[in-house]
Amino acid sequence: MRNDRTVGDDLPYTLNREAGNASKSLTEESASPGNDILSSIRRNPLALGGLIVLVMLVLIAVIGQIATTWMPALDPATVRLVDTLRPPLHVVSDLVAAEDRPLFGHYLLGSDHLGRCILARMLQGTPIALLIGFVAVGIAIGIGVLIGGAAGYFGDRRIGPITLDTLLMRFTDIMLCFPTFFLILTVIALVSPSIWNIMIVIGLTSWMGTARLVRGELLTLRERDFVTAAHALGIGKWRILIVHCLPNTLGPVLVTATIAISGAILTESALSFLGFGVQPPFATWGSILADSKNYIFDAPWLFFIPGLAIFAVVLAFNLVGEGLHDAFNPHASGPRGKIK
Amino acid sequence: MIRRILYLFWQRIALLFVISLIGHAVIHLAPGEPSEVDPFNPMMKAADIEKIRGAFHLDEPLWKQYILWMRDLSRGDLRSFKDGQPVLSKIWQRFLNSLPLFIVSTLLVWTISFPIGIHAALSRGSPVDRISNLIAWALISIPGFVLAYLLILGIVENIGVPVIGMRTFGNDGAPWWFSIIDLMWHITPISLMMAVLGIATLSRYTRSQMLDVIEADYIRTARAKGLDESTVIYRHALRNALLPFITMFGLMVPGLVGGSVIIESIFAWPGLGRLAYEAILSRDYPIILTVNLLGAVLTLIGISISDILYAVADPRIRHRSS
Numbered sequence: 001m002r003n004d005r006t007v008g009d010d011l012p013y014t015l016n017r018e019a020g021n022a023s024k025s026l027t028e029e030s031a032s033p034g035n036d037i038l039s040s041i042r043r044n045p046l047a048l049g050g051l052i053v054l055v056m057l058v059l060i061a062v063i064g065q066i067a068t069t070w071m072p073a074l075d076p077a078t079v080r081l082v083d084t085l086r087p088p089l090h091v092v093s094d095l096v097a098a099e100d101r102p103l104f105g106h107y108l109l110g111s112d113h114l115g116r117c118i119l120a121r122m123l124q125g126t127p128i129a130l131l132i133g134f135v136a137v138g139i140a141i142g143i144g145v146l147i148g149g150a151a152g153y154f155g156d157r158r159i160g161p162i163t164l165d166t167l168l169m170r171f172t173d174i175m176l177c178f179p180t181f182f183l184i185l186t187v188i189a190l191v192s193p194s195i196w197n198i199m200i201v202i203g204l205t206s207w208m209g210t211a212r213l214v215r216g217e218l219l220t221l222r223e224r225d226f227v228t229a230a231h232a233l234g235i236g237k238w239r240i241l242i243v244h245c246l247p248n249t250l251g252p253v254l255v256t257a258t259i260a261i262s263g264a265i266l267t268e269s270a271l272s273f274l275g276f277g278v279q280p281p282f283a284t285w286g287s288i289l290a291d292s293k294n295y296i297f298d299a300p301w302l303f304f305i306p307g308l309a310i311f312a313v314v315l316a317f318n319l320v321g322e323g324l325h326d327a328f329n330p331h332a333s334g335p336r337g338k339i340k
Numbered sequence: 341m342i343r344r345i346l347y348l349f350w351q352r353i354a355l356l357f358v359i360s361l362i363g364h365a366v367i368h369l370a371p372g373e374p375s376e377v378d379p380f381n382p383m384m385k386a387a388d389i390e391k392i393r394g395a396f397h398l399d400e401p402l403w404k405q406y407i408l409w410m411r412d413l414s415r416g417d418l419r420s421f422k423d424g425q426p427v428l429s430k431i432w433q434r435f436l437n438s439l440p441l442f443i444v445s446t447l448l449v450w451t452i453s454f455p456i457g458i459h460a461a462l463s464r465g466s467p468v469d470r471i472s473n474l475i476a477w478a479l480i481s482i483p484g485f486v487l488a489y490l491l492i493l494g495i496v497e498n499i500g501v502p503v504i505g506m507r508t509f510g511n512d513g514a515p516w517w518f519s520i521i522d523l524m525w526h527i528t529p530i531s532l533m534m535a536v537l538g539i540a541t542l543s544r545y546t547r548s549q550m551l552d553v554i555e556a557d558y559i560r561t562a563r564a565k566g567l568d569e570s571t572v573i574y575r576h577a578l579r580n581a582l583l584p585f586i587t588m589f590g591l592m593v594p595g596l597v598g599g600s601v602i603i604e605s606i607f608a609w610p611g612l613g614r615l616a617y618e619a620i621l622s623r624d625y626p627i628i629l630t631v632n633l634l635g636a637v638l639t640l641i642g643i644s645i646s647d648i649l650y651a652v653a654d655p656r657i658r659h660r661s662s
Contacts, residue, residue, distance in 0.1 A: 046474065170355070177359050179597050179635035182616055183366070186628055189620045190370035266483055270602055273485050274617070289486070296489060307486040315481035322477070 040327035047323020053316035061130050064123030074103055076124040077281050080115030083107070085299040088118075110301045112291060118305060121283035125306070128284045129313060132199055132268045133261035139203025141257050144210025145246065147172065151211070152218025153241050169215070176208050184267065188276045195278050198271060202264050210256055217249040251328035258321035262314040269310050285310050341651075348647065352640045359636045360629075364406050367628055396421055396625075409629060421624045431615065431630060435596075437506065438604075438611035442596050444531035449538035449592075456539075457546025458581075462573065464551060472543065479540035488533045488606045495529060503529050505608045530607040534600060542588060549581040556580075583654055590646030597635040 041047045067074045082093045088110040109118040147168050155165025187201050221227060222245070230240045271277045272286025273293075280287065285306040292302035393399045397408050412418035418427040460469045479487075495503055502508050508522050553559065554577055562572045600613030608614075612631065619627035 046477075174355060174359050174362065177355065177636040177639045178363065179594060179632065179639075182597065182601060182632065182635060183363075185601065185617070186367060186620050186632070187370055190367070190623070192371075262481065266481075269483050270485065273483075274602065274605070289483075293489065296493065300493075303486075303489065307483070311478075311482045311486070314483075315477060318477050318481050 037324070037327045041320075041323045044323045044326060046319045047326075050316035050319030050323065053312060054320060057126065057130065057313060057316070060123070061127040064126045068120055068124045071103075074117070074120040074123065076116060076120040076283055078116060078120075080111070083111050083115040084113050085295060085302070086111040086115075087299070088301055088305075109305055110299070112288070112299075112302055113295060118288070118302065121288055122285070122305065122309060124282070125284040125288065128195060128278065128282075129265055129268070129310075132195065132202070133265045133317070135199040136202035136206070136264040136268075137257050137260045139200065140207040140260060141210055141253060143203070143207035145214050145249075145253065147207070148211035148214025149218060149241060149246065152215035153222060153237075153245065155215075155219075165215075168211075172208050172211050175205070178205070180205050181267065181270070185271065185274070185276065188271055193271075193276045193279060198268055198277065202267055206260060206263070209260075210253060213252055213256060214246075214249050217252060218245055221245045221248055251324075255321055255325040255328060258317055258324055262317035262321070265310065265314055265317070345648075348644070352644065356633075356636060356640060360410070360633050361406065363632045363636070364409065364629060365402065367625060367632070368402055368405065409626070412626075413630065418626050418630065420619075420627055422619075422622050422627075427626050427630050430627070431612070431634065434610060434612045434615040437609065438596055438600060438613065440527060441531050441534060441600070441604075441609065441611060444527060445535040445538070446592060448531060448535040449542055452535075453539045453542035454546055457543040458550055458573075458578070460543070460547045461550035461554065469547075473547075476540040476544050479536050484533060484537065485602050485606055487536060488529075488603055491529050491533065492606075501525050503607070506610060526607075530603060530609055533603050533607075534595075538592065538595075545588065546581070546585075549585075550577065553577045553581045583650075586646045586649045586653060589649070590642035590644075593642030593645070594635055594639040596638055597631060 041051060068076055072078075080093075083090075086107045088108065090107045090110065092106065103117070103119065107117055107119070109122060111117055112121070151165045151168040151172075155163060155168075157164045159167060184201050184205055188198060191197050191201075218241075227240060227244060230244055235244075268277060268284070269286035269289065272284050273290045275290060277286050277290070278284045288306040289303065289310075292299065292306070296303050390399075397405055400408070409418070413427075416426070416428055419425065420427055420430060456472055460472045463469050492503065495501060503526055506523070506526055507519065508526075514522070559572060559577055562576045563569075567576075597612055597616065600609075600611055601617050602613075603609075604611045604613040605617050612634075615627065616631045618624075619631065
């Protein structure tokens with residue numbers, strides 16, 4: 001699958017390229033597929049930028065979770081009615097009680113219509129944004145690999161008059177016909193809106209792409225020589241599927257997963273914006289945005305801060321996804337060109 | 341050929357039946373009922389709730405509710421839970437409001453994304469290509485409602501034109517040309533917002549399609565024949581790169597329902613998406629179910645149109661199927 005340039009390959013163009021990349025020695029570079037992917041991302045400034053943003057985001061999420069739970073200065077639920085709609089870096093009023101004062105005595109990112117510190121609320125929302133992205137996409141990928149794997153590898157089995165492949169793929173087609181966002185909105189509005197319900201519903205309605213992708217990959221992998229060889233060695237079907245075939249679908253699945261995470265974060269923010277998100281007083285980026293829409297002329301920072309945060313994170317996931325795609329398909333013509 | 345079309349038609353009708361079954365089951369099995377919209381209203385006695393449930397057939401078993409829904413829908417006398425209006429005429433009215441938005445935004449998508457994508461593909465790796473790639477990703481990544489609010493802020497603060505709703509309130513006696521300009525002021529921002537995502541994805545798609553085609557052997561042959569570059573690009577490459585757009589056209593048709601919920605709510609446009617949103621808020625099952633079904637019908641119509649267009653445009657597919 002990968003181009004098999006080995007350590008001993010001393011073609012001049014290889015040396016030139018590696019030398020321009022003064023980061024690691026030649027022997028460590030391209031020693032394994034993982035390193036190859038990493039070095040490809042390192043050569044792509046946009047993907048590298050996205051990756052740095054994501055690493056920072058994870059750090060912020062961890063720090064935020066700890067700080068908002070244990071530091072009273074960063075308690076997102078502290079209401080200070082004397083200091084409503086303050087702009088960023090505004091000094092706290094003297095009327096605020098000592099134990100209610102925000103971090104460093106300033107509203108570093110401003111305060112909202114109840115005088116709550118936006119910095120604290122944004123920090124509280126950071127782990128939620130990541131959690132929703134990862135869990136929802138985890139569910140979607142799980143279902144997708146299961147259905148796609150069954151259809152692609154055991155598709156010949158018959159259930160009554162039709163094959164398993166026909167059955168599963170028709171079901172996938174049916175799910176693709178639903179207007180997705182409308183369905184998510186309906187179900188979330190009917191069941192009680194909690195983080196877990198949102199994750200589950202987004203996951204249950206977005207696995208179809210992965211299923212088709214995995215099925216397509218498995219249909220070609222099944223005919224490859226190494227699978228025939230594994231059969232000849234007497235290895236069981238399940239072992240061939242799990243140990244030999246599925247790891248080969250990892251690349252494309254990882255690319256779709258990365259881009260799907262950004263989609264899940266956008267969907268959650270849209271749900272929160274319409275009022276169906278995580279319920280107050282708990283803050284997510286989407287709900288901070290939703291609160292801010294009534295004060296957009298008086299306090300535009302309330303709108304710009306969470307909007308920019310969502311934009312930056314989603315863009316970072318998308319750029320990393322594109323970088324991964326280019327890394328897995330070195331000969332692909334364009335970003336996301338072959339993945340559908 | 342005809343036999344194949346008929347076969348596909350029947351297959352899709354069967355698909356539609358299963359979709360309506362699943363949609364009905366999902367919406368009815370989810371907890372929460374129309375009778376529970378206002379649970380703390382002291383005027384609602386248990387007997388009243390029973391009466392409402394009986395009037396809406398909510399106390400019947402699920403399969404019977406499905407049959408009743410289908411019967412009323414096919415006779416055209418399905419009525420909304422909320423105001424007792426016939427569902428079909430309500431949806432048709434809103435559909436007519438959404439249609440101009442869909443047409444304008446589709447035109448915007450096609451006219452803007454094609455030149456950008458082709459230009460980016462022809463100048464691959466140049467600063468223009470990189471910048472348009474980054475802008476496309478940025479437009480994909482920004483939440484639609486954030487962009488919509490930014491646009492409203494910009495228009496209202498700098499130009500001072502009211503853009504919310506379908507027409508400015510209170511200018512009924514205005515001359516006809518004023519009404520037309522007014523309508524255009526209202527329709528442009530919202531269709532632009534609906535087009536943004538399409539422009540970004542389609543221009544990237546055009547780019548990758550064009551790159552695929554440019555590297556094909558027959559393009560090399562055309563160049564080797566000594567044809568000039570514009571003939572190679574526009575006669576040989578572009579025609580083949582355009583084929584997959586027929587698929588994209590089919591995929592855009594269902595955007596009439598699903599893609600407009602948030603944007604129509606923000607701009608207070610009385611279209612289909614907003615009708616659906618209002619129905620969800622009041623748990624108006626007949627409208628939710630019918631709009632959901634309409635979404636599926638539009639998806640299937642879109643797929644069918646693109647199948648037929650494909651067969652018309654691409655002789656390889658026509659010959660394989662017959």
